[in-house]
Amino acid sequence: MTRRGSKSPQNIQTKGYHPLWQTGAWLVGAGSLLGASWGLFNSYIPLLHDITAYIWGRAVFEVMRSGWWYPEWLPQLWFGFGLPVFHYYAPLYYWLLGGLQLIGLDVILSSKVIVGIGLLLGWSGVWLWVRQFAGKPVAFFSASLFIWAPYYLSLVYLRGAFPEFLALSILPWLFWAITRAFKLANRVNILAVMGVLAVLFITHTLTSGMAIGLGTLYVAYLYLFESRNKSIIVNWLVGLLGATALTAFYWLPMLSDLHLISSDIWVSERFAFFTNFPDLIDLINPRSNRDLGWLSLGIAHSIILVLALLGYREILNRRAARQTLIAGGVALFLVLLALPYSDWLWRLIPGLPYLQFPTRLLGPAILLIAVAAGILLENMFKHTRDQWIALVVTVGLVIAVYLPFTRTEPYLAEETKQLSAEDFSVYRYVNKTLFVLNQEENEEGITYFDRGIFSYEYLPRQIEIEKARQLASITMSEANHKFNQGLSPQFAKVEVREGVASIRPVREGLVDFEYQIAASQPSRLRINQWEFPNWQIWLDGQTANIEIVEDEPGQFLNVPVGSHTLTLKWQTSTLTRWSRYFSLAALLLLVAWGYGLGNFRKKKSAKLGRYDKNHPHKKSR
Secondary structure, eight states: OOOTTSOOGGGOOOTTOOHHHHHHHHHHHHHHHHHHHGGGGSSOOOOOSOTHHHHHHHHHHHHHHTTOSSOSOBTTTGGGTOBOHHHHSOOHHHHHHHHHHHTTOOHHHHHHHHHHHHHHHHHHHHHHHHTTTSOHHHHHHHHHHHHTOHHHHHHHHTSOOHHHHHHHHHHHHHHHHHHHHHHOOOHHHHHHHHHHHHHHHTTOHHHHHHHHHHHHHHHHHIIIIIOOOTHHHHHHHHHHHHHHHHTHHHHHHHHHTGGGSOGGGGGSGGGOGGGSOOOHHHHTOOOOOHHHHTTOOOHHHHHHHHHHHHSHHHHSOHHHHHHHHHHHHHHHHHHHHTSGGGHHHHHHSTTGGGGOOGGGGHHHHHHHHHHHHHHHHHHHTTSGGGHHHHHHHHHHHHHHHTSOSSOOSOTTHHHHTTOOGGGGSHHHHHHHHHHHHHHSOOTTSOOGGGHHHHOGGGOSSOOOHHHHHHHHHHHHHHHHHHHHTTOOSSOOSEEEEESOEEEEEEEEOSSEEEEEEEESSOEEEEEOSOOOTTEEEEETTEEOOOBOOTTSSSEEEEEOSEEEEEEEEEOOOHHHHHHHHHHHHHHHHHHHHHHHHHHHHHHHHHHHHHHHHHOTTSOOO
C-alpha cells in the first residue's frame, strides 16, 4: 500500500517509537509463535473432525513408496474399492506429507512439521506485507494478531483442516507479492505473484477461489486509489495466466472428469451452506470453550475493527484512513457474509454455495483486520500527543491477545491417546474401525472413524448421497462379516458372486493386476473396484463387457466356461498426460523468460557502461 517512489520497507525507520512499544512488539511476535505452536509439542494426536488428513496422508505415502509419485487413485480407500481422490482434490499438502514419510518421519510427526511451517508462513507473510507500509514493531503486532486468531488456530486444533490451514497461511504472501509488483513491476515480482497463486491453486481449491476474488479487489484498490497505472492490472492478469498454465496438470483433468462424480454431494446435507451459518453471538463470544469459542473474532480483533471504523478520522491521515476503512470494510463485509442474514446472497451468487462453510470467510476477514491494526497503530505513533493513547491501547490489546480464547489442546484428545502413527496405515485403521463398530454401533451403523475411508464426495458414480450411504453400509457389512470370521477385511480384487470358478492371481501390483480364471460353469464375477475411465479391463486380451449395478458396489463381469485371463490396469489418460507436458512447458518458458530478461538487462547495462567510458563528456540515460 505504498505509492511509487515512496520509501522501501528497508528504509522505514522505527525512530519515534516508544521503547516499551518496541520491546513489547518483539515479545508479542515471539510469544504468539510459541503459543500458537504449543499444542504441537504435546503427546496428543490432533485427530479432530477431518481424519482424512491422516488416512489419506498415510495412503499417499504407501502409494508413493511403490513408485507412483502422483497418485490420482488411492486403491486402499473404500475397503479396497479405491477412490480417485487426487484426481479432484488439490494435492500439495498430501505430497508434502507423503514426502516427509518417505524420508523417515511418521504421518503424525510429518503433519506437525507441516503445521509448524504453516504457522511460520502465516506469521512471516503478514509481517512482510505490513512492512511494505509500516515499521517492524507494527508488523510484529499484525502478524501476531493473525496467527493467534481463534479461527486460524481452530483449523489446526479443532477441525484438523490442514490443507485449508496451509492455504490460509500462504494467502498473505499473495498480497505481499501484489504490493511488490505494484511498487516495482520487474520479472522477480511478477513471477512471485505467479508462484504464490500456483501454490494456492494446488493447496486448497476453495481458498484459492477466495484468493482470486480478494486479489482482484486489492489490485482494483491499488489502481483506483494509489496510482492510475494500468501495469498493475496487466501484471495481475499475467500472474493469473501464468499460475493457470503452471497448474494445468491438476485442474484440466479435474474439470474434464468432473461429470463422473456427484458434485451435488459437495453442497448437500452437512456440506450445505445454509446448515453451517454461525450465530452472531458465536463471533463475539469471549469464552474459551472449544465448541463455542473457535468462531470468535477475538476481543483484540473486535477492538481493532471498532477503532478502525469509528475512530480513524481522529488519529489517521487521509490516506491511512482510506486504507484502514477499506480493509476494515471488506473484513466487515466478509463477516456479515458468514452470518445467516446473507442467506439470500449465497443463493444469488453463482458458485458461492460450493464454499460449503460460510465460516471459511472468517480467515481472510481476520487477515484484513490484522492489517488494519497495523495501519492504525503505525499512524497513532506518528503524533507525539497520541503516544500515551497508543501505549494504553497496545498494552490492552497485548493482554487481550494472550487470553486463552482458543485452546491448543486437540479436540477428542482422550480418544486420540489410543491411536499411534501405525494405526493410520489404512488396513490397520480398517481393523480398528471395525472393532469400534462392533463395540459401539450407532444408528447408521457407521462411526465417526469412517470418513477417511469412504468419502462419498469422491465416489465416481452419479448417485444421490443416500445411495452412496447405502453402498457404504453394504461394503461395511461385508467387511464386518469377514472381520467376525477372523478374515482380513481387505477385499480380494476379484471374487465369484454366482457360478463355479477358481481365481488365481498372476500379478497383483499397485494399479496393475492379472488373474487366471478357470470357470467350470458360466460364472458372474465382481471386480471390487469402482469404475473409472482410466481403468482398463481386458478379458482374454479384449475389452471386457462390464456391467454396473446401481445398488451394488464394484463392477460385474460374466465369464463363460473355460480358462480366461483377466487384466486390470490403470492408464494415464491422454488429456492428463498432455496437461502435464503443458505445465512443464509453461514452467520452462517462465524460467527462460526470467533468465533471458535478466541477461538482457545485464547486457544493456554493460553497453551503457562502455558508452560512458568512451564518451566521458556525455551522460547515458
